[in-house]
Structure formats: C-alpha cells, structure tokens
Amino acid sequence: MTQFVVKPGVKNLHHEGEKLITTHCCYCGMQCGMHIRVNEKTGKVVGVEPRYDWPVTMGKMCPKGVTAYQTVDHPERITKPLIKKNGEFVESSWTEALDLIEKNFKGLQEKYGKDALSVFGGVSMTNEKCYLVGKYARVGLGTRYVDYNGRFCMSSAAGGFMKTLGVDRGSTLPWPELEHTDCFFMAGSNTAECHPTSIQWLWRARDKGAKMIVADPRETPTARIADVHLDLKAGTDSALANGMMHLLIKEGYVDHEYVEKRCNNYEELKQAVEEFTPEHTSEITGISIEKLVKAAHIFGRSPRSVVMFARGVEQQSKGVDNVCLYTSMALLRGQIGKFASGVATFTGQGNGQGGREHGQKADALPGYRKIDNPEHVEYVSNVWGIDPSEMPKAGVSAYEMFDEIQAGRIRAMHVICSNPAVSAPNNHYIWDGFKKLDFMVVSDFFLSETAEFADVVLPATTWAEDEGTTTNLEGRVIRIRKVKDPIGESKTDWEIMKLIAERMGKGKYFNYNDVPEIFEEFRLASKGGKADYYGITYDRIEKEDGVFWPCPSEDHPGTPTMFKESFGTPDGKANLAAVQWQEPDETPTKEFPHTLTTGRVVFHYLSGTQTRRTQFLMEKCPEPYVEMHPALASQYSIQDGEEVYLETRRGSMTVKARITKAIREDTVFIPYHWGKELSVNKLTNPALDPTSRMPEFKVCAVKLRKA
CATH class of the missing domain: 2.40.40.20 (Barwin-like endoglucanases)
Incomplete structure (x- = not known):
C-alpha cells in the first residue's frame, strides 16, 4: 500500500490522524488523480484530496470524483453472499453459494454443453480483472459466450480506428498537448459535463487563440463555448463529416504531401464526398450553409487541430462509419502523428480503453489478438497452458447474447461489474431474458437492478479495496492502489473468478496469490499484440506517472504520440473512408414524429x-x-x-x-x-x-x- 508524501509546493492538506493514499478516480476515462484520506485508527475512508501533480488533470475533479469515496463504506453495500429463496434474497456462506453455483453450472453444461454458460463483463475494473474475465470464461468455464458492457460504450470507436488507423487507441496524443492545439472539432461529446476535467486544457488553448467547433443536436454547456455550433439532426454525422471533407478538398485545405505518402483511398474518398456540397449537407443535417462553411475554414486553416468525439457519434447503427469519416477529416489535414494534433475519443468508463484490449470481447484475445487467427490462438493458449484446440470459438456481442438466451442456447449467465438491466437498449427484452435463464450469478457491491434478477449475488469489492492497473483515455497505463481491506465478507472480482474456476475443476489455471502475479501473466499474454503492454511494469508506472502503450520492452519509452512514422495497417498507411451517409434505422414518421x-x-x-x-x-x-x-x-x-x-x-x-x-x-x-x-x-x-x-x-x- 503506497502512502503519499506531501511534496514542497503541493497544495494537499495532510490531516492529523489520517494518511493519504495515492490512486485514481473510479469513474470515467479521465481517471483523475486523487489521494484518498483514511483514518489511521479505524481504517475508514473519510475523504479525498485532488492530486495537483497528476499531469492529466492537475488537481481538477468533478462532483462524482469528489464524492466517489462515499460508496466504499456505504450502508447499502452487499457484505455477504445472497441466495434467492422463494423469491427473496437471504444471506448465506461462501461455501453454500459456491456449492449452488458449482451444481448449476456443471449440471447445465452436462445437459446442454459447455456453451450453456455465459459471462457478461465490464470495464469499470482493472486491466488485470478484465484480462481474467476472458480467461475465466474460456478456460474456467469453457464457454465461447463472453462479452462486456464496453459494447455499449466504446466499440464503434474501436471498430473505426481499426479500419482507418489499424490500431485502436482512443487518443493519438497525450492530453497535456491539447493546450497547444489551434482548433478542436468536437462531435457528439458534451465534454463540459461528461469529462469536465478535460475542459481546462481547452480553456488553456482558447487563451492562446484556439478555436472550437462543436457538432451536437443540443446546445450543451460544451456547445455554448464554441466558435461554431453545428446543430445537426441526430443521426446525420456521416453526412456532416462528408460535407466537411468536401469543403476541405474544394477550398484547398488538404495536406496532399501527407495524404500521398501516408494514406490510401484518397481518390475514392474524393469521389464519395463530391455530392456533399454545402447545400446538400445542409439539407440532410439541418445545419445552415453559413455554419458549415465557417467551420470548414476554421478547421482547414488551423496548423494544429484535434478531432474529438464520444458516444453521440459512436452509439449509432452507423457508428463505425461516423468514426471512420471523422478520423479521415484529421487525416486529410495531415494531423495524426504530430504534436498537439490528431484524433481522440472520450472514453466513457474508467477502463474503457484497457478493458477492451485484453480478451473479454466476444472475438478478441489479450493484446488485441483475434480469436479467429490460429497464430493468435496458439500464442495465448501457450501462455495459459492449454491446447489450442481447447480455445472456444468466437461468441456474440453483448446484446446478441440475449438473443441466444431467448433461443435457449444460453442457459446461465455470470454478470461481473455491469448493470445491463439499465444500460442495455430495449430494456424489456433484457429483463425477459434474465427471467428465462435457468440460473444467474451477479458479482457486485450493490444490489443493482441486474442483481435483483439473480439467483446468487456475490459481494464484490469497490475500486478502493483492491489494486491493479487501468488505462486512461490517452492510452496511459496507471496504478490503482488498495486503500482499505474489503468490507464484510466481500471479495475481489479476481478472487471470485478464481474460486468458481476451482469449483469447475480448472483451478490450476488460476493459481494466483495476488494481483502482481496476474499482471505478470497479463503482460506476457499481450506481448507482440497490437496492444502490447509487455514493457510496462509497476515500477515504471510509479516512476514515470504512467506508461503509454504500445510498450514492447522494458527499455522502450512507451508511445505517448501514436503513428509518428506509420500506421498499424499491413502497408503502414491509413485508410481514408469513402462512406456514404445512410439514414438511422428509425426516422420520424406520422405516428412517431x-x-x-x-x-x-x-x-x-x-x-x-x-x-x-x-x-x-x-x-x-x-x-x-x-x-x-x-x-x-x-x-x-x-x-x-x-x-x-x-x-x-x-x-x-x-x-x-x-x-x-x-x-x-x-x-x-x-x-x-x-x-x-x-x-x-x-x-x-x-x-x-x-x-x-x-x-x-x-x-x-x-x-x-x-x-
């Protein structure tokens, strides 16, 4: 457990009878630096101090971060396993709960096959736990059905970046460089409310003359401070991006040397955007021609620009197209791979970046390897000590797992650190799916809406009761530190997965004594993948205030700025997107206007x-x-x-x-x-x-x- 020592000039107050433990916020991808105040006599968490020397947020915290510590000793915490009997939850021992899980998991697999079980993970957990979710599902339970709540959050950004840049890292530049940016093009992101500690960097840039363009159907607090608010109709982002690129080409703002040297498909893109004149784009998006032209001139004339977006762009049935097109805007300007320039998505969950890289996606293995690639399967199988033939095939996405439940193919589910009863679309379908399951287990520290459907609820720890690493929205791998011992009989998610794997006869594959042991295996499992963490160690994170992946060796400096020389595609060139706008799945009708x-x-x-x-x-x-x-x-x-x-x-x-x-x-x-x-x-x-x-x-x- 690391105790913070107050440095000269640092503004944090050291309260008598308390210790300050350095960690990061449990909420969004900013992962704001903080010190948790702990009473030395009682061990209770009593408050928080912002960390002024954390280079990403520099002492800033939002209302959620300031109050996050209050969940640790909250009176509604689940402190013992709960078993549903006659429709009501009753407290039980761990032995009774695990006996029931073992009986049902084994019984269902004997009757319906290995894939009768499923795992629904989450990315508000450490890298170590997210990594283990994939291994737990595939090795501990032997099922192909595993996916996670990032499918509702970051998956379109991942898909778009993989198509255009060849590597999915949420930001191509480190956040402190934003202060030196000349123009921000922000689409579908209410940054002022959703990632408020980012705003300081925009204001610093604005003080130096930077311009802001915000695309959003609402005049959010973010849009109110913009130089141009592009008030588009919801679902028309692809048309807007095509219209912007039409103007960039027409007005001569394309960096032709960069595009010729570093990009593919320019002629195809040029042809695709030809019809997206300001008039045509305005007709589709509802944005005035004057605003479109003004935005294009500001963006096109800015020496350093960053295209930024979030869920407003990504949570669409054409979300990947949107990401590809907005990324292509930055590529046309030759901005990716340069100082204070590039493209970035605002990560929604605390470990939305790391949590999607290391194996809890239906089709992915650690290091962003693919489960349909035999070489990738062989490498990870060797790390895990299994025969490649034992690796389950790809499963289905988070929402589609509920289709499998309705079809009777999934009979049981273990939900870990997620609440799909609220976060999934078409709630009634999700609730009905939970009711159709033969058996359901939830690991959580509160009785969430999802946990209420469970047959067994296992008391998990909060972020302050465990340690590990997370990856913030920049791609910087950082440390989460244990602040206090678990409350009651609660256990960490990795311990819970280990216990169930042991009951399923797979204990030898989960023989971990602590989190550092998981981290060492996780490093090796990611080695050589697109998301390579092999060179990152706890010591380096401590000394360097975080290390940026990819980092393939311990003597590698890490990669704060992505794509300086080449992209992650087979030929090293970025793929410009020639994508036509398509209407959303639903548009207003007479009945639903x-x-x-x-x-x-x-x-x-x-x-x-x-x-x-x-x-x-x-x-x-x-x-x-x-x-x-x-x-x-x-x-x-x-x-x-x-x-x-x-x-x-x-x-x-x-x-x-x-x-x-x-x-x-x-x-x-x-x-x-x-x-x-x-x-x-x-x-x-x-x-x-x-x-x-x-x-x-x-x-x-x-x-x-x-x-």
Whole structure:
C-alpha cells in the first residue's frame, strides 16, 4: 500500500490522524488523480484530496470524483453472499453459494454443453480483472459466450480506428498537448459535463487563440463555448463529416504531401464526398450553409487541430462509419502523428480503453489478438497452458447474447461489474431474458437492478479495496492502489473468478496469490499484440506517472504520440473512408414524429448504481427529465415541470419536462442514469452497427403528449 508524501509546493492538506493514499478516480476515462484520506485508527475512508501533480488533470475533479469515496463504506453495500429463496434474497456462506453455483453450472453444461454458460463483463475494473474475465470464461468455464458492457460504450470507436488507423487507441496524443492545439472539432461529446476535467486544457488553448467547433443536436454547456455550433439532426454525422471533407478538398485545405505518402483511398474518398456540397449537407443535417462553411475554414486553416468525439457519434447503427469519416477529416489535414494534433475519443468508463484490449470481447484475445487467427490462438493458449484446440470459438456481442438466451442456447449467465438491466437498449427484452435463464450469478457491491434478477449475488469489492492497473483515455497505463481491506465478507472480482474456476475443476489455471502475479501473466499474454503492454511494469508506472502503450520492452519509452512514422495497417498507411451517409434505422414518421436522443449529466455515471446512492449527487439531479424546445412543448401545451408521456416502438415512460431553447425543435433528450420505470433504455433502439455491434442508443423515433 503506497502512502503519499506531501511534496514542497503541493497544495494537499495532510490531516492529523489520517494518511493519504495515492490512486485514481473510479469513474470515467479521465481517471483523475486523487489521494484518498483514511483514518489511521479505524481504517475508514473519510475523504479525498485532488492530486495537483497528476499531469492529466492537475488537481481538477468533478462532483462524482469528489464524492466517489462515499460508496466504499456505504450502508447499502452487499457484505455477504445472497441466495434467492422463494423469491427473496437471504444471506448465506461462501461455501453454500459456491456449492449452488458449482451444481448449476456443471449440471447445465452436462445437459446442454459447455456453451450453456455465459459471462457478461465490464470495464469499470482493472486491466488485470478484465484480462481474467476472458480467461475465466474460456478456460474456467469453457464457454465461447463472453462479452462486456464496453459494447455499449466504446466499440464503434474501436471498430473505426481499426479500419482507418489499424490500431485502436482512443487518443493519438497525450492530453497535456491539447493546450497547444489551434482548433478542436468536437462531435457528439458534451465534454463540459461528461469529462469536465478535460475542459481546462481547452480553456488553456482558447487563451492562446484556439478555436472550437462543436457538432451536437443540443446546445450543451460544451456547445455554448464554441466558435461554431453545428446543430445537426441526430443521426446525420456521416453526412456532416462528408460535407466537411468536401469543403476541405474544394477550398484547398488538404495536406496532399501527407495524404500521398501516408494514406490510401484518397481518390475514392474524393469521389464519395463530391455530392456533399454545402447545400446538400445542409439539407440532410439541418445545419445552415453559413455554419458549415465557417467551420470548414476554421478547421482547414488551423496548423494544429484535434478531432474529438464520444458516444453521440459512436452509439449509432452507423457508428463505425461516423468514426471512420471523422478520423479521415484529421487525416486529410495531415494531423495524426504530430504534436498537439490528431484524433481522440472520450472514453466513457474508467477502463474503457484497457478493458477492451485484453480478451473479454466476444472475438478478441489479450493484446488485441483475434480469436479467429490460429497464430493468435496458439500464442495465448501457450501462455495459459492449454491446447489450442481447447480455445472456444468466437461468441456474440453483448446484446446478441440475449438473443441466444431467448433461443435457449444460453442457459446461465455470470454478470461481473455491469448493470445491463439499465444500460442495455430495449430494456424489456433484457429483463425477459434474465427471467428465462435457468440460473444467474451477479458479482457486485450493490444490489443493482441486474442483481435483483439473480439467483446468487456475490459481494464484490469497490475500486478502493483492491489494486491493479487501468488505462486512461490517452492510452496511459496507471496504478490503482488498495486503500482499505474489503468490507464484510466481500471479495475481489479476481478472487471470485478464481474460486468458481476451482469449483469447475480448472483451478490450476488460476493459481494466483495476488494481483502482481496476474499482471505478470497479463503482460506476457499481450506481448507482440497490437496492444502490447509487455514493457510496462509497476515500477515504471510509479516512476514515470504512467506508461503509454504500445510498450514492447522494458527499455522502450512507451508511445505517448501514436503513428509518428506509420500506421498499424499491413502497408503502414491509413485508410481514408469513402462512406456514404445512410439514414438511422428509425426516422420520424406520422405516428412517431420526433427524435429521441440520450446522454449523461454531470452528477451521474452510467447506470447510476453508485451515483444514485450518493446523497449530494441525488440532491443535484434526483430524477430523469425530458429536455425539449419551447416550440415543441407548445404544440402539446406542455409547461416546464409538467409530466410528459413518451412512447417508442419498444416501450413508454413518463418524466417531467425541462423546456429549453438549447435543443433542436425536432429532438428530445433524456439522461439514462436511472433504472426500472425511469429507464430511458426501455425506449431505445437495439439496431446494431454491422461492425461494432453497437446499439443505436442515440437515435430513435418517438411520440409524446402531456401526461
């Protein structure tokens, strides 16, 4: 356990009778640096201090990070295993719970085969745990059915970056360089609320004259500070990006030397965007011609620019196309691989980057290897000590696992650090799937909406009760440190997986005594892959304040800036995207005349399992609401604060109106942090991107009326 020593000039206060333990926030991909205050006598977590010398956030924290410590000793923590008997949960011993899991897992596999079991993982865990989820599913349980909640978060960014750049790393540059950027083109990201500690870098750049362009259907706090707000119709990002590239080519802003030397498909792209004149682009997107032209001139004339995007772009059935096209904008300008320039996506979950690289995706193995590549399978099998023939084939994506449940092919599920009962689209289908399972296990530290469906709930630890590494939104691998011992009888996720693997007769493959042992195996498993962590050690992370992957050897400096010389494609060149715009899966009709989109608010995180149990955050935002333009509200005689009934083809809900001019007249917005009857994902569309299998959370047709 590392104790922070206050350095000269550092502003942190050292409280008498307390120790400060250095770690990082458990929430978004910023992974803000912090020191947890622990009472030396009681061992209780009592507060937090921002870490001013952490180079990414420099002492900044958001309301969630400031209160994150309050979940550690929360009175609603699960402290003993729970078994459902006669429809009610009762506390049990670990032995009884594991006996029941062993009996059901083995019995179901004997009756239906190995693939009767499934694992649904999450990326709010350390790299070590995320790595182990894939191994646990494939070796411990022997099933091909494993996927994770990042499928609802980062998968379109991953798919787009792999297609264009050949490597999926969320940011091609380190965050402190943003201060020196001349132009930010931000699409589908309300950074000021969703990643608020990033805003300081934008303001520093603005103080030096940088410009901001924001594409969003809402005039968010981020859009309000932009030089140009491109208020596009939800679901028209591909048309906008094509229109921007049309203007970049027409106005002579293409870096032809860079494109010729480092990119493929320029002529194909040029032909594809030819029809996307400002007039045509304006007709599709609803953005004025004047704004489009102004944005193109600002972006095209900026010596250093960064194209940034988040879930608004990615959570669409054409999300990969969107990412490919926005990335191509940066490539046309010759920006990727240069100082203070490039492309970046705002990682939603704390380990959204590392958690998708090391094997809990349905088709992936550690190091971003592919499970359909025999050489990759052979390498990882050798690390794990199994015969390559024992490696299960690829499974299906997170949402599609529920199709397999409905079809009777998946009979049991172990959900680890995830809450798909809230976070998945088309909630009723998910809830029905849980009810159809023969047996369900959930590992969590609160009784989440998903855990309520389980037959067994295993008490897991919070981030402050374990150690390991995570990878922040830059691609910087950092340390999470244990702050206190686990509460009650709770155990870490890796210990839980180890215990169940032992019960399944696979204990020899999970013979770990501590997290560093898992990390050493994980390093080796990633060696030689696209996401190579082999050269990263705990000592290096400590000394260097994090190490950027890829880092293939211990004498390698790491890679803060990606693609300086070549891209990760077979020929070393980036692939420009020649992709036509396609309409969203659902567009407004006479019956469903408006568009619904969803997103975050600053006071809550994802499914709200943690933040809805934090008093301060709930006081600030106690319930969801529907944001609508005054003109739309007047059509239905709706006043601010009145209840509104909304319905899509999948479900309905009632929430209060929040009337604002900061949204398009044809669009309504609802935040998604609540469950059950207050879950907007009862309404959202499960149409999947053909590459990433990302559902279309951000666009669906809706009707509404005064409740």
